[in-house]
Amino acid sequence: MTDDVERHNAKMAKKKAARDKIMAGKTEEKGLIIVHTGKGKGKSSAAFGMIFRCIAHDMPCAVVQFIKGGMDTGERNLIQAHFADKCQFYTMGEGFTWETQDKSRDIEMAQAAWAKAKELILDETNRMVLLDEINIALRYDYIDTAEVIAFLAEHKPPMTHVVLTGRNASEALIEAADLATEMELLKHPFRSGVKAQAGVEF
Template sequence: MQEKPSSSEKIFNLDNQANKLGMGGKLSPDNDESSYKKRMQQRKDIQAERLQIRKTKKGLLIVFTGNGKGKTTASLGMALRTIGHGYKVAIIQFIKGGWTTGEEKALKNFPSNLSWHSLGEGFTWETQDRIRDEKLVQEAWQLAKKYIQNESYKLIILDEINIATKLGYLAPGEIITFLKSLKNRKNHIVLTGRGASDSIINYADLVTEMRLIKHPFKEQGIKAQKCVEF
């Protein structure tokens, strides 16, 4: 008797079928609308199966890293989404903190849903004090742990924590060990900043790398501007 495919095998097979059928549109290989409609109906049915078979929920560790722009911006989009659903968000900035941004002003219009802490004092070339920088990172990490253990917070954003680990102010292993010690964690944690360690990337559930293709500061000598950079 042939064994039934496991759940992971079903997911793999359905994903492959979806990829083969494609997204549709004018690049679809179908020559007439009837065959195109049939293909898209198959795609719709498979998509329904893909959604139905995925039933597990868990607190995720999400990483936004890479040399491209948009890591903090992506995490703050998640913050807005979370607040929109009526949940609480904690944002702890490990490096940034020397200036006020538009997103901070906007999100602070939701005081009952947001806790925002800018504990960094700026980039290393601005602070020029490794001892104080490390002290502030450790203080930020201790605060972060309290929020992570607080089940009333649905999303915790640790902004630029990847840079803090890259600079040697906080060990990636310490982050992983702490998260592993939490059983049945329901909230989502976002780590931002370039240079995420391999161990963090391997442990995370979702990792996105922002890749730099063009930047006006670099190619055109254009200064940072409101609404784009801060």
């Protein structure tokens, strides 16, 4: 037993030394372009986790929702009720395109959301700006992907983080990102007839 403990401790000490050496070389700080995509659940949830971290660190931030319309969500309710001084929140969409069934209106709303997003990103007091479900608007060509990538490359302040969520992120957007995560769907209750529920989905 003692030999096992000693072997374990020696192994962990070696891992810690290797990890410390790696971490010692990581000294740069910069505003990141972060993409959450994939068919699995958790893209917006993870992004809002980062927004709440910013709020907890007293860092001004902002959210622009590109698709979700008047739907009641826990994140928006909590932020607007308790953290409106730290996080600006704009719900600019009117629902998914199959609900609105009005492409020209969808394009108009997406363009308005992108205009607001650019304004918020250019404001250097915002340390993070979440563009929730923008990837859906990009996929349907409501907003030009090349324009978004060029704006982020040329105009995003150096220390501002921008998070872009939604399925089907383009290869070009993923390539432009500093951090990209694909949520993989393994199992979902919706397939078993369970509807979206408060506290889990919204």
